Amino acid sequence: MADRARNQYGLGKSVTFNVITPMTRVGTCVVRLLLSIFGRFPSTQETAKQLSFLSFVHWVVVKRNAFPRLAADQPKEQLNYDYLFFLSTFNGPWSPYIDAFADVLFKALDTVWFWSIGYPFARPVSALKAYIIRNQVESDHAYCAYPGASVRDVRSALELHGELVRFERETRSLTAAQFDAEFGRLLIRVHNHLGSFGTLPD
Amino acid sequence: MGNINGKKFGFTALFPIRSRESAVALRPYLRSMDGHPYGSPLSSVDIIHMARFMIIDNLAYQGVPAKRDELKSHYLLFLCDFDGGSLDVLVRKLVSKMGETVDDIWQHCVGYPGRSYRDRLTAYFEDCQLATTFFLADRPNDEVAAILRALIYKRRFTDFVESCQGSRPPDLRAAFLELWRSLESEPTPPAGSL
Amino acid sequence: MDLSDIQGNILRGYRSFPDACFLFFRVDRSGAGREFLKRLLEKDSITPGQWRGRPEVATNIAFTFEGLRALGVPVASLASFPPEFQEGMKSRAALLGDTGECAPNQWDEPWHGSTVHILVTCYARVRETLTGHCSELRRLAPEGVHELVPHQEAGLLFVDGKRTRKEHFGFDDGLSNPDVEGVPDDGGPGDTGNPDEQGNLRKIPVGEFILGYPSEGQELSAMPVPHMFTRNGTYLVVRKLEQHVLRFRDFLRTQTAALRSFPGAKLSGGPRAAEDFLAAKMFGRWPDGSSLDLYPTAGAGDKSNNFTYADDPEGARCPLGAHVRRANPRASLGFGGNIVRRRRLIRRGIAYGDYLPQDVTEANGGGRRGIMFLAFNGSISQQFEFVQQQWMNSGDDFRQGDDADPIAGNRIGDGKMVEPSQPFRRDQNCAGRMVIPGDQRTAREPFLCSGIPRFVTTKGGDYFFAPSLTGIRLMAAGKVYIL
Numbered sequence: 076m077a078d079r080a081r082n083q084y085g086l087g088k089s090v091t092f093n094v095i096t097p098m099t100r101v102g103t104c105v106v107r108l109l110l111s112i113f114g115r116f117p118s119t120q121e122t123a124k125q126l127s128f129l130s131f132v133h134w135v136v137v138k139r140n141a142f143p144r145l146a147a148d149q150p151k152e153q154l155n156y157d158y159l160f161f162l163s164t165f166n167g168p169w170s171p172y173i174d175a176f177a178d179v180l181f182k183a184l185d186t187v188w189f190w191s192i193g194y195p196f197a198r199p200v201s202a203l204k205a206y207i208i209r210n211q212v213e214s215d216h217a218y219c220a221y222p223g224a225s226v227r228d229v230r231s232a233l234e235l236h237g238e239l240v241r242f243e244r245e246t247r248s249l250t251a252a253q254f255d256a257e258f259g260r261l262l263i264r265v266h267n268h269l270g271s272f273g274t275l276p277d
Numbered sequence: 278m279g280n281i282n283g284k285k286f287g288f289t290a291l292f293p294i295r296s297r298e299s300a301v302a303l304r305p306y307l308r309s310m311d312g313h314p315y316g317s318p319l320s321s322v323d324i325i326h327m328a329r330f331m332i333i334d335n336l337a338y339q340g341v342p343a344k345r346d347e348l349k350s351h352y353l354l355f356l357c358d359f360d361g362g363s364l365d366v367l368v369r370k371l372v373s374k375m376g377e378t379v380d381d382i383w384q385h386c387v388g389y390p391g392r393s394y395r396d397r398l399t400a401y402f403e404d405c406q407l408a409t410t411f412f413l414a415d416r417p418n419d420e421v422a423a424i425l426r427a428l429i430y431k432r433r434f435t436d437f438v439e440s441c442q443g444s445r446p447p448d449l450r451a452a453f454l455e456l457w458r459s460l461e462s463e464p465t466p467p468a469g470s471l
Numbered sequence: 472m473d474l475s476d477i478q479g480n481i482l483r484g485y486r487s488f489p490d491a492c493f494l495f496f497r498v499d500r501s502g503a504g505r506e507f508l509k510r511l512l513e514k515d516s517i518t519p520g521q522w523r524g525r526p527e528v529a530t531n532i533a534f535t536f537e538g539l540r541a542l543g544v545p546v547a548s549l550a551s552f553p554p555e556f557q558e559g560m561k562s563r564a565a566l567l568g569d570t571g572e573c574a575p576n577q578w579d580e581p582w583h584g585s586t587v588h589i590l591v592t593c594y595a596r597v598r599e600t601l602t603g604h605c606s607e608l609r610r611l612a613p614e615g616v617h618e619l620v621p622h623q624e625a626g627l628l629f630v631d632g633k634r635t636r637k638e639h640f641g642f643d644d645g646l647s648n649p650d651v652e653g654v655p656d657d658g659g660p661g662d663t664g665n666p667d668e669q670g671n672l673r674k675i676p677v678g679e680f681i682l683g684y685p686s687e688g689q690e691l692s693a694m695p696v697p698h699m700f701t702r703n704g705t706y707l708v709v710r711k712l713e714q715h716v717l718r719f720r721d722f723l724r725t726q727t728a729a730l731r732s733f734p735g736a737k738l739s740g741g742p743r744a745a746e747d748f749l750a751a752k753m754f755g756r757w758p759d760g761s762s763l764d765l766y767p768t769a770g771a772g773d774k775s776n777n778f779t780y781a782d783d784p785e786g787a788r789c790p791l792g793a794h795v796r797r798a799n800p801r802a803s804l805g806f807g808g809n810i811v812r813r814r815r816l817i818r819r820g821i822a823y824g825d826y827l828p829q830d831v832t833e834a835n836g837g838g839r840r841g842i843m844f845l846a847f848n849g850s851i852s853q854q855f856e857f858v859q860q861q862w863m864n865s866g867d868d869f870r871q872g873d874d875a876d877p878i879a880g881n882r883i884g885d886g887k888m889v890e891p892s893q894p895f896r897r898d899q900n901c902a903g904r905m906v907i908p909g910d911q912r913t914a915r916e917p918f919l920c921s922g923i924p925r926f927v928t929t930k931g932g933d934y935f936f937a938p939s940l941t942g943i944r945l946m947a948a949g950k951v952y953i954l
Contacts, residue, residue, distance in 0.1 A: 077308050080327070082316040082469050091329045093354075097339065097346065110411035120413060125805065131327055131358045132413040135289050142352065143291055143405045145388035150349040158336070160407075162289065162356050164327050166867065171857060177688070178809040193339035199690030210337045215307035216330040218317035220421045220468040224428055225867050232427035233419055239430060243457055246450075254450045259916050262438065263909040266917035267791060269435045270872020271904055272428070273471070276570075276883065439904075439919050442729050 080219035085274030087222025089130060091214040092163045092172075094207055097156035102190030103136055106159060109187055110134050119183050126175055127226050128166040130219075134187070135160040159191055164217075166225040173204055223274040235268040280409045283417025285326070286361050290405040292353040292386040294332070299385035300351040304332050306381065315469025319357075321374040323468045324366065326421055328357040330382070353386055360420045364406070368399045422465045429471070430460055472653050472677055472684065474521035476703045476939045478531045480594070481680065481847050482520050482654045484645070484819050485529050488594035489634060490626040491821050492601050493843065494608060495581050495619040496589040501543035503615025504588070508532075508542075508947035510611045519940055528604040529594045532943065533707045533935035535559060538588030542946055544700075547953040551695040552936070555852045556706060559586065560933045566856065568864040568881030573929040579711060581619035582931025589616075590709065590935055592845075598626065623711070625823040625843050638822055639714040639840050640750070640878070640926070643760035646774050647799060649675045649815045663776045665815065666801055666808030670781050679849050680817050681705050687812045692849040700951045703939030705847050708855045710932035712879070713841040716827045719926045723749055726920060733918060749920070752907045753877040755793030763789035779803075787910035791869040794878040797862045804868060814857050817847040841930070851934055877905040877920065879927045 080087035098106060113119050123129055139154040165172050176184055181197035188194045193209075195202035221229065242261050246254050280287050294300045307330045310317050319328050334351045359367050371379055372392050383389040388404070390397040416424075437456050446452040474482065498504035511517055511532065518529040534542070536557045540549055555563060561575045561582075569575065581587060591608060595601040601624075609618060627634050630641075638644040650662035652674040664672035665687070678686035683702035686692045695701045723746040730745040731738065738744040751757045757770030764778040765771075767788035779802035783789055789796050796803060804810045824840025831837075848854035861867075864881045866874040875881050882903045903923030909916045938946070945951050 077311070080316055081311055083314040087316065089327060091327075093329075093331060095333070095336065097336065097343070107410055114411045123413060124415060126810075129413065130415050131285075131287065132411075133287055133289055133356065133409045134411040135407050136410050137291070137407055141407070142348075142350075143293055145293060145404060149293055149387050152349055154336075154346045154348075155344040156346055160289070160354075162329075164329075164358075167861065170853065171861065174688075174813060174853075175810055178812075179806050192343045198688065200688050201690060201693065209339070212331055212333060214329045214331045215304055216310050216317065218311075218319045218325070218328045218469070220320065220323075220326050221424055221428060221471050222316055222469065223471050224424075225872075226415050227867055227870060228428070228431075228872055229416065229419075229424055231870065231872070232431040233416065233424065235434065236423075236427035236430045239434065239457075243453075251448070251450055254453075255445065258449060258453070259914070262916050263911055263914070266906055266908040267785060267870045268431065269438060269906050269917070269919060270866055270870065270874050271435070272432070272872045273883075275873075435919070438917075439921050442733075442919060444729075444732065 078214050078217055080217045080222040082222050082274055084223070085276055087217075087219050087274055088166045088225045088228075089164050089217065089219040089222060090166070090169070091217040092161075092165055092169070093212045093214060094161045094210050095212055096159050096161070096188065096191035096194070096210050098136075098159055098190050098192065100157065103138060103157040106134075106187055106190050107136055110136075113183070119180075122180055122183075126179065127230075128172060128175075130164040130166075130226055130229075132163040133160070135162065156192065159188075164219070170204070173207065174200055177203055224272050228270070228272040231268040231270070235265050238265050238268075280406075280412060281362070282412045282414040284360055284362075284420060285412075285414050285417050286359055286363070286367070287409050287412040287414070288355075288357045288359070288364060288367060288402075289407045289409055290355050290402060291333070291407060292355065292383065292405045293388075294351040294353055294385055295387055297351065300332055300334060303353065303382070303385045307332070313469075315467055317469065318375055318378045320467065320469035322359075322367075322370045323374075323421055324360040324370055325468070326358045326360070326424075328355070328359075330355055350387075353382075358414065364402055365395075365399050368395060368402055372398065421468055425466045425468065425471060429463065429466055433460060472681070473703065474654075475519045476941055477520040477681060477705075478937050478939065479518040479520050479522070479529055480531055480592070480819050481705055481817060481937065482651060482677075484648070485594040488529055488596050490598040490601055491592065491594045491624070491843075492605050493623040493625065494591040494593070494605060495585075495587045495622065496591065496612060496616055497585060497619050498538065498541035498588045498616050500615035501541060503613045504542040505947050505949055506613045507589075507611060507616045508943055510613075511608075512944060512947055514611070516608070516611075517940060517943060525596075527596055527600050530604075530608070531592045531937065533590045533592075533937040535587055535590075535933050535935055537586045539936065539946075541588050543949060544946065544951050545953055548696055548700065548951055553693065553695075553850070553852060555856060556934050556936065560708070560710075561586075563856070567859050567929075568875075569929045570881065572925060573881070577928075577930075579930045580621060582711065582933070585619050587619055587933055590707075623823060623843060625821040628822050628826045630826050637758075637826070638820075638842055639716050639824070639826060640719050640754075641758045642750075642754055642756065643758065643774060644822075644842075645818065645820065646756070646760050647776050647795075648817055649680065651675050651677050651680060651817075653677055663799065663801070665812040666779055666781075668807035670779055670802055672777075672779070672801075675812070675815060679813070679815060679854070680847055682849060686849060697951065697953055700938065700942045700945050701936075702941070704942050705849060705937050706851050707935040707937045708844070708846045708848070708851060708932070709935060710844040711823075711841065711930040712844050713839060713928045713930045715924075715926050715928070716840065717832070718924055720746075720829075720832075722924065722926075730918065733916065749907075752790050752918075753793060753905065753920075755789050755795035755797075762795075763793070785911070786908040787912070787915075790905070790907050792866050792871040792874055792877065792905055794876055797866075797869065797876050798858065800862070800869070814854055814862075815848075816854055816858065819845040819847065821845070841927070844932070847937070871906065874904045874906070877903070877923055882923075882925055
């Protein structure tokens with residue numbers, strides 16, 4: 076499956092998801108403004124981060140005359156619309172991912188995609204899924220530097236690592252008994268960071 | 278905000294493809310790249326978190342009253358999330374680590390100047406670059422190496438916790454320090470291996 | 472909502488029908504299949520959700536995709552059924568984690584050798600009436616419809632001579648089913664709604680479980696055509712799950728020594744305290760049905776459902792990866808319950824085989840035992856398969872990584888330890904891990920169970936469509952038309 080990162084041991088957890096939708100000139104102006112507002116104010120980003128399945132998301136507005144033309148003999152594009160490229164990497168199957176967006180982020184979705192031609196609103200979600208299917212583009216190659224790790228696996232590893240670094244530093248001058256006690260406290264702090272991870276069987 | 282979020286650079290570009298025949302040749306090549314042991318030849322560029330290639334050869338028609346758009350050229354979309362403040366950092370590493378594979382991919386694209394002159398290649402990438410309006414990254418400041426190392430620490434420490442259960446080692450501190458030293462001195466796992 | 476058109480055992484369970492028999496049929500000629508349905512309808516055999524007089528044996532019927540096809544349902548209708556139903560459960564084995572010991576090539580008959588077309592379930596108030604009833608049903612099957620053997624008997628377990636609602640590992644079962652809007656209370660122990668923004672539990676729209684009504688997404692769930700045929704119908708997931716009770720008890724015993732010496736464990740109450748503690752932590756309830764969320768240290772005989780895990784975000788009381796918390800996370804996943812509300816199942820499972828007394832330890836404990844898992848849902852892929860893939864066979868949503876459900880989950884790599892030469896592939900011990908979180912307040916440390924074998928193996932099953940009474944009449948008359 077070209078959409079999904081992998082390695083020799085199995086399938087990765089990162090799945091690429093690409094949706095390209097047309098917009099009018101007015102739409103382009105509004106969307107660029109809205110996205111730059113979202114960029115500056117963290118609250119929408121916070122909800123998306125709490126969903127905990129998005130590694131990276133790019134919203135790219137490509138104006139109709141901005142498709143790169145690098146040679147005189149390359150024909151000039153003559154398009155009726157500008158395009159919004161939504162390029163994300165997420166974990167897990169596609170359908171629940173869209174459900175979660177529709178259930179939790181429908182206001183933000185509707186605000187940005189309202190300006191895309193043919194957009195049906197995020198709820199009810201079946202119409203949204205049909206719109207996405209029409210406008211989705213499959214990746215031809217997807218790579219992840221840590222394919223067996225989900226967003227949560229990565230966060231958990233980084234937090235655990237931070238705890239271990241602190242623990243090692245702060246216990247250097249303790250007695251053996253004190254060290255044992257601190258180790259116990261450390262375990263309680265990190266107990267939900269001990270899940271296994273790895274690529275999935277093909 | 279644009280293409281940068283924290284320490285990460287989110288690079289998106291559309292490279293026009295020379296001809297329909299080139300696109301037809303390029304697609305199966307791209308789709309075979311995940312046969313690499315670490316999932317991609319891009320894995321040798323150890324600053325890349327995630328990347329994708331896709332060939333865009335048509336734009337979906339939304340149905341009346343919308344108008345139909347048809348592309349006159351095919352485009353190779355390359356999206357790459359990497360650690361770095363500028364595009365030059367990426368291009369330098371692509372050339373030094375991926376070598377011929379860069380030619381294998383980009384030779385199909387209009388205006389590709391080859392690998393020999395890095396600043397020309399960087400300029401080429403800049404010409405094809407798209408500005409990202411909003412770039413969201415879950416961990417903007419954590420580099421690839423830090424993530425890979427943290428993942429190995431998580432795995433080994435969990436195994437260590439398991440081994441300590443039931444009966445703690447008589448000298449727990451020594452056992453922990455042995456684990457710690459071995460982790461600190463272990464080389465970073467190769468990108469794409471975990 | 473017309474309960475007399477919807478089949479029984481869906482919106483209200485057969486609580487006073489403790490014994491059951493499942494019959495499996497294959498249709499060789501569509502005319503004969505329709506004749507069978509006609510005869511069943513003529514004898515008023517199919518029990519609706521609302522009856523005029525309580526039957527001695529409640530009988531219901533469901534069809535696989537192949538069964539619908541064999542009965543002559545037109546292709547245009549068949550094509551509108553969802554892909555997972557068309558494929559059938561056997562074909563979805565990899566997705567469901569039915570691999571290794573659970574793979575279809577290891578299933579029992581008739582599931583292994585055949586595709587069941589028609590499932591007839593019979594639930595009796597009094598066991599002695601079952602045999603006669605089933606014989607009568609078999610007599611109704613004309614030439615051209617044949618029974619797939621063996622049939623499957625099931626029934627509430629006798630433990631210490633008394634009828635109970637326990638399953639074979641010793642836990643009270645069926646304590647929490649969805650609280651559905653518009654359904655008169657059936658006197659069950661308290662069904663559970665979905666959490667709302669304030670953390671209270673509210674009723675669930677009936678469209679989550681019956682086709683033709685609004686669902687949690689505030690739309691009509693996808694309905695195959697023609698609507699007259701599928702409205703008031705639903706999908707039924709049947710899984711024959713064998714329970715390896717000796718494996719389970721042995722596992723608990725092997726962990727006992729480690730648990731007793733556990734810092735902060737404070738295990739009270741008798742020689743089996745450690746085993747009971749571990750079993751409860753794996754299940755998420757005490758054997759008597761008390762929730763760990765309400766009663767973290769010992770069972771209290773309180774099977775109520777008024778808990779949401781909202782005050783237990785770290786799993787100190789009920790581990791984040793415990794079985795019942797995975798099956799229904801309630802308020803665990805935040806967002807005012809918006810993430811979990813589409814994933815509920817109506818479960819009508821019933822045990823098969825005899826309960827194994829505690830003192831039996833020999834491998835020839837005699838007989839096989841398990842549960843006939845039955846779940847009703849409006850969408851197999853969005854509900855049952857989601858829960859199976861995302862919550863049973865994965866732990867990511869619960870911060871448990873790839874750790875699967877300790878009771879029912881699959882084991883990646885079939886539970887083998889990773890070769891030291893393959894360090895990058897996976898954690899060393901893939902034979903099943905579960906973290907029992909510690910408790911900051913009492914300084915109890917976390918306990919990492921490992922080497923958890925598969926206690927539950929799949930031995931059969933399939934995806935069925937349980938039509939309304941109207942739907943069955945249309946099929947019987949050969950009048951399922953697409954314009």
